[in-house]
Amino acid sequence: MKPTKSIEDYLEAIYILSLKGKDIRMKDIAQLASVKLPSATEAINKLIKNGYVEHSPYSDVTLTKKGEKIGKEIWNKHQILYKFLKEVLGISQDKAFREACLIEHFISDETREKLKKFIKKTLS
Amino acid sequence: MKPTKSIEDYLEAIYILSLKGKDIRMKDIAQLASVKLPSATEAINKLIKNGYVEHSPYSDVTLTKKGEKIGKEIWNKHQILYKFLKEVLGISQDKAFREACLIEHFISDETREKLKKFIKKTLS
DNA sequence: CCTATTTATTAGGTTAACCTAACTTTTAAA
DNA sequence: TTTAAAAGTTAGGTTAACCTAATAAATAGG
Numbered sequence: 001m002k003p004t005k006s007i008e009d010y011l012e013a014i015y016i017l018s019l020k021g022k023d024i025r026m027k028d029i030a031q032l033a034s035v036k037l038p039s040a041t042e043a044i045n046k047l048i049k050n051g052y053v054e055h056s057p058y059s060d061v062t063l064t065k066k067g068e069k070i071g072k073e074i075w076n077k078h079q080i081l082y083k084f085l086k087e088v089l090g091i092s093q094d095k096a097f098r099e100a101c102l103i104e105h106f107i108s109d110e111t112r113e114k115l116k117k118f119i120k121k122t123l124s
Numbered sequence: 125m126k127p128t129k130s131i132e133d134y135l136e137a138i139y140i141l142s143l144k145g146k147d148i149r150m151k152d153i154a155q156l157a158s159v160k161l162p163s164a165t166e167a168i169n170k171l172i173k174n175g176y177v178e179h180s181p182y183s184d185v186t187l188t189k190k191g192e193k194i195g196k197e198i199w200n201k202h203q204i205l206y207k208f209l210k211e212v213l214g215i216s217q218d219k220a221f222r223e224a225c226l227i228e229h230f231i232s233d234e235t236r237e238k239l240k241k242f243i244k245k246t247l248s
Numbered sequence: 249c250c251t252a253t254t255t256a257t258t259a260g261g262t263t264a265a266c267c268t269a270a271c272t273t274t275t276a277a278a
Numbered sequence: 279t280t281t282a283a284a285a286g287t288t289a290g291g292t293t294a295a296c297c298t299a300a301t302a303a304a305t306a307g308g
Contacts, residue, residue, distance in 0.1 A: 089238040106226035114213040
């Protein structure tokens with residue numbers, strides 16, 4: 001079954017943090033997801049139950065293969081949408097980023113691919 | 125404050141029904157919103173409380189000016205997104221419709237306008 | 249090495265949006 | 279014109295995602 005928007009958001013946040021190479025702590029996740037620590041704890045427990053992350057209390061969080069795949073996919077959709085909004089339509093950086101954050105959960109893989117090719121063609 | 129995605133969906137559904145000119149009943153709304161009748165009742169009560177619709181029990185539902193404005197806006201965003209997905213990217217009719225339904229809640233008025241102009245230019 | 253601060257968890261509560269079951273009102277057919 | 283079916287409402291329950299307050303564990307500075 002498809003993960004919820006919220007689960008996708010957490011996986012994306014953790015994925016972005018993982019790209020920086022440092023240990024990922026609950027506070028980092030809470031901060032990036034703009035929620036309080038208890039909400040992050042609760043969310044991470046759900047992610048664990050679904051096999052998306054590994055975590056022991058008071059320790060760092062790591063993505064499983066399954067979790068990484070989703071985090072990466074969402075981040076990829078985000079980036080493509082961002083580029084389209086900013087460079088093709090001319091939306092400001094900030095606004096393009098914020099809208100990409102919202103739309104990223106709702107475009108199919110097919111749309112992502114077609115949009116990607118379209119951007120490439122249009123900007124060349 | 126911005127209406128929720130759910131409220132926007134109901135207003136859009138009611139707006140679409142209103143275009144057909146017939147009386148709008150709870151069952152029509154429930155059907156178009158893909159919810160059961162009690163959910164529609166509850167939703168309509170919230171819409172009334174927020175001044176989006178008028179309704180007396182066991183009677184038909186009408187949009188206020190305020191409600192119509194939002195329903196129309198969302199439907200307009202839907203149509204522009206649909207056209208972009210279908211005619212510019214080449215997504216199938218069904219899929220384009222379904223994705224437009226999801227994305228419509230998240231694009232700004234600015235994005236809608238720029239997308240509209242872009243489609244016009246691209247398809248000419 | 250101990251204690252103050254930071255980080256994390258647990259407990260308990262809220263809200264939005266849905267549901268089923270039971271009941272009421274309206275409509276329409278015999 | 280009565281009654282069965284359809285439409286709508288009310289009552290009560292569930293789930294997801296958040297919150298605050300209280301508590302516990304880990305870490306770092308004196």
